[in-house]
Amino acid sequence: MQETLTEAIASAGNPVRAERVTALGGKIALLKAGRGTTSVILLPGIGDTKESYAALLPMLAGEATLYVPDSRGFGESSVAFDSFSVTDVATDTVRLIEETDLKDVIIVGNSGMAASAVYTAAELPGRIRGIVLTGPFLRDQPTGWFITFLMKQLFRRPWGPVLWAAYYKSLHKSVLPDDLSGHAALLKKTLKSKARLTALGQMLFSSKEACELRIPEVKARVAVVMGTADPDFKDPIAEARWAAEVLKGELYLMDGVGHYPHRERPEEMAGIIRAML
Template identity: 40%
Template sequence: MSDQTQYLDLPGGRLAYDDEGDGPLIVCLPSMLDLRSQFRFLKPRLLEAGYRVVTVDQRGMGESSAAWPEYGSTPLAHDLMALLRHLDAGPALVYGCSNGAAAAVYAAAEAPELVKGLVLAAPFVRNAQAGLAMKLTMSLFRIPGLALPLYMSYYPKWEPKRPADFDEHAALLKANFKEPGRGKVIASYMGMSHDEAEARLDKVTAPVLVIMGTADVDWPDPAAEARWVAGRLDGEVVMLDGAGHHPHVEFPAEIAEAVRAFDARL
């Protein structure tokens, strides 16, 4: 398999992904409004562990089409199911971060034959309870001209233990948003609902590993949220001290080992 960009044409647009390795399949979904290169540190470790690794650009992002009829965790779940059927490699391990976790839950509930296990990193599988300040911030993200600078100013909070190439990755992300047709992508994702994922939690039968960082700013009590998710899905929890909302960027070696150990128990 090659790590060159491949594409899957879907009714609403074109999904970009890369596919490398020849072992058991693991499909990785990055967090909302980021690039599949978010897995640039975890992917080589998974390949070294013997996996076939597919990383995906969410609709609107990276090399996927800019314009889609809708955005969010539920549309991403349908993209994931279509990709798994296209890859036709049997049940896969799915690693979903943030809203990618919601998509993974939805897919596992609706198409259990496609998913052998779920690794949910910094998972949003239900809507967060936003206070007044957060609601005001979310409304500002929908104002043309403010969305991009606001988003890029918030982005560093998700990686408190910044990698050496943080600035380079952030520059690539900002450049991606400025490509033709992507100007409304940020606003299109803000305010999306995870209700459909939450409604399917009790239908998931695949084994689940929840990974959460203690410094994840998206939750007032990250450990409590991890316990709640794991409790609803009868899953295991790995807490990473000091990790933010993209734990695989900050602790790739620890996560690769946790994934390998989890998969060995399946």
């Protein structure tokens, strides 16, 4: 999958390279691609990897410099960290921006990592131009019965990786990506590691409260993107409207789309991001 991702970007004549950056306690795997004065950081959702953005990256690589990390504990990043939370991901993102001296940054955050994007924007108001939040969990939500069941089973190998891969596939509701089965298989393979399963559990249960409290400090331009059929929310439209209201952002509702708008409607997502470039 890594080779397929880099080849797709490079085929259009865009530079691409894999890197590892130091974070507090471990290493973060990072794909850097494209060209342009504006930097776009794309944060995969909880339990996902940088390959999630495979369809979107080639559309943007000719217009911006893209940074796509695997969150701590996931993908090719190390598991040598003391904790795994959306706030930790924000801290890692802040470190990346400061140590690379990035300015005029746009952050795309999916699912729980939308909260990480909000925290980062509040922490670095002078460096963040905009944030694009997809299927955003910005506050703690009541846990439904299926998620409760899934969490109990998640740490029981071999069922945990199988359940997560099946659940991941079920969150796509409209146009199913060509790589859906292959990507789900990659996630299942990655989560065969007990340490990565533990990291996933910690991340899923991590509170969004610290990020929600930073919402009033966000000065960047905001776009909220929600699929109207996102099964992770009891009322995805109401949640999206709340997020757009408290962040004074633009609201984009994608009819019939699930939890991953960037995978189901990559062309539309590229257009939303381009509007901030």
